[in-house]
Amino acid sequence: MTQIKALSAAVAAVLVSSSALAVEFHGYGRAGMSTTGDGGEQTCYGNGPDGHKAGRLGNECDTYVEMSFQQELYNQGGKKFRIEVMPVFTSENDFQGNSAQWNPTYNNPDDDDQVNAWRGGDWSMRQYYAAAEGVLNFAPEATIWAGKRFYQRKDIHIMDWYYLNNSGYGVGIENVQAGVGKLSVAWINVDQHVGGGSINDKDEANRITSIVQSNKLDVRYSGIPLWEGASMELVGIYGWADLTDAQDDLGYGDEDGYFFTAEISHGLMGGFNKIVLQYGKDSMGDAAWMNHGGESSLSTPWWDGAKQESYRFIDWGVINLSEKVELGYSFMYAKSETHGDNNGELNEEKPTLISVVARPMYKWDDVMKTTLEVGYTKEDDIFSGDSVDLYKAVIAQEWTAGPSFWSRPAIRVYAGSFFGDQAEARNDDGDIRVGAQVEAWW
Amino acid sequence: MTHSKRFVLALSCFASSLMLGSFSARAYDEPSASALVTSLSQAQSCCASIADLPFQPVALDSTTDVLIDENSPAFEFHTGKSYFAAFKLPENVPTFSVFIQSRAKKSVFSPSVLLLDANRTPVRVIPASVARYTEAQMLDPDSLDMSFNIERSYLDNPKTEYYLVIMTTPSDMAGQTQLIHPSKTFAKRNNTVPPDIDDPIARHSPGGLVKLELRSGTVESNADFMSRVSNKVNSWFGVGESTDNGAAGHQVSAASSPAVSTNVPPQPIGQAIPDRSPTPGMQAQQTVRQVPVNMLAETEAFYNQLITSKVAEGDIDSAMRLVEEAERAGSKTARDSFIEAVKGLK
Numbered sequence: 001m002t003q004i005k006a007l008s009a010a011v012a013a014v015l016v017s018s019s020a021l022a023v024e025f026h027g028y029g030r031a032g033m034s035t036t037g038d039g040g041e042q043t044c045y046g047n048g049p050d051g052h053k054a055g056r057l058g059n060e061c062d063t064y065v066e067m068s069f070q071q072e073l074y075n076q077g078g079k080k081f082r083i084e085v086m087p088v089f090t091s092e093n094d095f096q097g098n099s100a101q102w103n104p105t106y107n108n109p110d111d112d113d114q115v116n117a118w119r120g121g122d123w124s125m126r127q128y129y130a131a132a133e134g135v136l137n138f139a140p141e142a143t144i145w146a147g148k149r150f151y152q153r154k155d156i157h158i159m160d161w162y163y164l165n166n167s168g169y170g171v172g173i174e175n176v177q178a179g180v181g182k183l184s185v186a187w188i189n190v191d192q193h194v195g196g197g198s199i200n201d202k203d204e205a206n207r208i209t210s211i212v213q214s215n216k217l218d219v220r221y222s223g224i225p226l227w228e229g230a231s232m233e234l235v236g237i238y239g240w241a242d243l244t245d246a247q248d249d250l251g252y253g254d255e256d257g258y259f260f261t262a263e264i265s266h267g268l269m270g271g272f273n274k275i276v277l278q279y280g281k282d283s284m285g286d287a288a289w290m291n292h293g294g295e296s297s298l299s300t301p302w303w304d305g306a307k308q309e310s311y312r313f314i315d316w317g318v319i320n321l322s323e324k325v326e327l328g329y330s331f332m333y334a335k336s337e338t339h340g341d342n343n344g345e346l347n348e349e350k351p352t353l354i355s356v357v358a359r360p361m362y363k364w365d366d367v368m369k370t371t372l373e374v375g376y377t378k379e380d381d382i383f384s385g386d387s388v389d390l391y392k393a394v395i396a397q398e399w400t401a402g403p404s405f406w407s408r409p410a411i412r413v414y415a416g417s418f419f420g421d422q423a424e425a426r427n428d429d430g431d432i433r434v435g436a437q438v439e440a441w442w
Numbered sequence: 443m444t445h446s447k448r449f450v451l452a453l454s455c456f457a458s459s460l461m462l463g464s465f466s467a468r469a470y471d472e473p474s475a476s477a478l479v480t481s482l483s484q485a486q487s488c489c490a491s492i493a494d495l496p497f498q499p500v501a502l503d504s505t506t507d508v509l510i511d512e513n514s515p516a517f518e519f520h521t522g523k524s525y526f527a528a529f530k531l532p533e534n535v536p537t538f539s540v541f542i543q544s545r546a547k548k549s550v551f552s553p554s555v556l557l558l559d560a561n562r563t564p565v566r567v568i569p570a571s572v573a574r575y576t577e578a579q580m581l582d583p584d585s586l587d588m589s590f591n592i593e594r595s596y597l598d599n600p601k602t603e604y605y606l607v608i609m610t611t612p613s614d615m616a617g618q619t620q621l622i623h624p625s626k627t628f629a630k631r632n633n634t635v636p637p638d639i640d641d642p643i644a645r646h647s648p649g650g651l652v653k654l655e656l657r658s659g660t661v662e663s664n665a666d667f668m669s670r671v672s673n674k675v676n677s678w679f680g681v682g683e684s685t686d687n688g689a690a691g692h693q694v695s696a697a698s699s700p701a702v703s704t705n706v707p708p709q710p711i712g713q714a715i716p717d718r719s720p721t722p723g724m725q726a727q728q729t730v731r732q733v734p735v736n737m738l739a740e741t742e743a744f745y746n747q748l749i750t751s752k753v754a755e756g757d758i759d760s761a762m763r764l765v766e767e768a769e770r771a772g773s774k775t776a777r778d779s780f781i782e783a784v785k786g787l788k
Contacts, residue, residue, distance in 0.1 A: 026631055027631075028631065028632060068633075127633075150633040150634075152634075152635050153633060153634045153635065154634060154635050155632070155634050157628075157632075222638065223638060229639065229640050231638045233638065265637050265638045265639055266639065267639040267640050270642075271625065272623075272625060272637045272639040274637065318625060366581055367581065401580035401581050402578065402579075402580050402581055404578075404624040405624075405625075406624045406625055406627065406628035407580070407624075441628065441631040441632055442631065
């Protein structure tokens with residue numbers, strides 16, 4: 001018996017090359033404190049889903065934590081299976097709660113509108129999916145996946161601006177070598193509440209009639225070589241409403257539409273620059289206007305002010321100006337057209353948006369940086385027809401684990417101000433804010 | 443406290459934090475690879491033989507930053523001339539482990555290790571091909587890493603290693619290592635698409651900054667200690683990725699000296715556009731690397747016979763060691779023989 005045990009151990013040692021069974025813990029998070037010259041915490045211009053059109057540094061009010069657990073379950077003979085699961089916490093900003101030791105009103109439903117140790121946020125399962133590589137005979141290099149996931153997102157970090165984010169429940173095949181580039185195809189769902197219905201109205205299959213599902217077919221072709229060190233990616237998303245018979249009978253809207261993106265990436269000064277052109281139409285008419293473009297496909301517009309058409313130009317990058325100075329920058333121009341004038345309430349049916357942000361940083365050494373972020377944005381208000389602007393300047397001292405622009409975690413203290421029409425509207429024009437924040441990914 | 447007072451306080455805190463910057467340590471300045479190629483070509487060999495190299499004592503459980511540059515001694519090894527750093531390993535200690543981390547920036551020193559016995563005769567070579575690229579993470583720079591054990595179980599073993607030389611070879615100097623651009627690492631962590639740009643390339647250089655670390659215990663038992671933060675976190679959940687050293691190295695026998703490789707003259711740096719691999723972190727060799735020694739058919743058969751008989755005797759441990767030894771010496775059939783023999787046991 002002992003010999004057999006020793007034998008099997010020995011054979012295993014010789015035959016098994018490697019196994020990757022460890023769970024990887026990755027994530028992203030931010031949280032911080034602030035005070036202002038006029039007293040109280042800072043106000044934030046765009047946060048989370050809205051995006052920071054004048055830059056995110058010193059302008060984040062929320063707590064947001066992504067926890068990603070990934071595991072490669074199998075990796076033998078060119079076949080790989082892995083899963084990723086990501087619970088996410090985000091704060092309810094007005095009631096973020098203090099540490100559990102102080103506030104005695106632990107979890108009383110009557111105190112729901114009060115600061116309370118045991119509340120202040122929400123949890124969501126933002127990702128759970130499995131992916132497999134090497135399982136398709138015709139394309140062993142390709143990956144297939146299904147579940148709920150962040151799908152090939154593209155963002156401008158310094159604005160928290162996702163100019164392409166078709167994420168959600170779906171299925172797809174990625175990275176099929178096709179000609180010079182790689183092809184990815186995905187089918188992703190999005191749900192939309194439509195007006196008029198009640199949550200209690202259900203069809204025979206027990207589906208809520210006021211929630212309309214739309215389908216999105218997402219086709220991407222990446223790695224088209226241009227000049228030396230540059231490549232292009234083309235992305236087309238077609239969205240269409242998927243009405244049930246009950247919804248058909250109720251006469252719900254069934255718009256379809258599309259969103260097109262062309263992106264050129266090239267190396268520049270030790271970093272990179274990206275040039276992006278986008279166009280959205282009909283059910284995806286706001287995709288080239290909003291943050292997280294590509295997520296929504298509206299079976300029927302929310303209201304007349306929703307966009308039926310938009311286009312956007314973006315140029316952004318992160319480059320090294322010298323050994324000690326790194327610069328992140330972005331320029332964005334967008335124009336859109338609303339569905340109508342909402343019975344004469346809208347004075348601007350073709351609003352434009354412009355945004356310029358620059359974040360230079362001086363690196364004292366491997367762990368300390370001084371970072372400046374300046375931003376400017378101007379946007380047409382569709383109600384008044386006026387353009388409202390916003391300027392910002394924030395300086396921060398940051399301690400990071402590593403010398404790169406991308407090194408995190410960052411422990412930062414900052415001071416700065418916002419100016420212009422949007423700041424005046426909040427009585428915040430020129431008011432000094434001082435704060436401290438952690439931003440980390442690992 | 444009035445608002446203005448509070449602000450004076452806050453801003454002065456802020457200003458003083460800014461001034462801290464001027465007290466920070468300076469970053470390491472990488473020696474220029476092309477300047478080192480020139481200086482190495484003109485450098486005199488320091489010593490008449492390997493036994494005469496200037497060996498510095500190095501203690502167990504210590505970390506030494508070894509700067510290899512034009513001020514380092516040079517020696518005409520069998521493989522070719524190289525700057526080197528030579529160390530005398532601790533005596534009278536049990537088996538311990540050695541970790542070598544060669545920092546990569548614009549260039550990187552591609553380390554080989556030569557181990558000598560008590561008589562300062564080479565007994566083992568750990569070639570640069572063993573070193574693995576590890577991408578920069580937190581404060582750890584991009585680097586080529588290797589780790590191996592110094593066996594001290596049998597002190598009367600004439601092959602016990604007492605001296606260590608860190609060097610490189612002309613063919614390794616001609617190579618390059620493709621690093622991973624930091625923006626791609628960020629994208630991976632942030633679930634976004636990495637920018638489709640070329641990764642930086644570190645030219646292999648005759649010099650660089652090498653961290654030499656000696657730790658009690660074997661590489662395997664130190665896996666947690668040496669692995670980087672992510673692996674430490676992993677250990678909460680399960681087995682951390684083991685530090686696969688693969689660094690058995692080549693045994694040096696009387697018949698084959700460590701210097702099997704072809705002698706390649708130093709390559710001019712920075713002419714051609716380097717070839718990039720689709721997989722970052724791969725070490726591209728520009729010149730043909732030495733192939734493992736071809737084993738004599740008779741020797742191979744002898745090993746196989748020995749392995750089979752050990753398995754038949756039930757001495758699996760010896761059989762496995764024979765497999766490893768035979769493979770190191772160039773056998774391509776030892777493993778199969780072992781598996782066949784084990785199958786035959788039933």
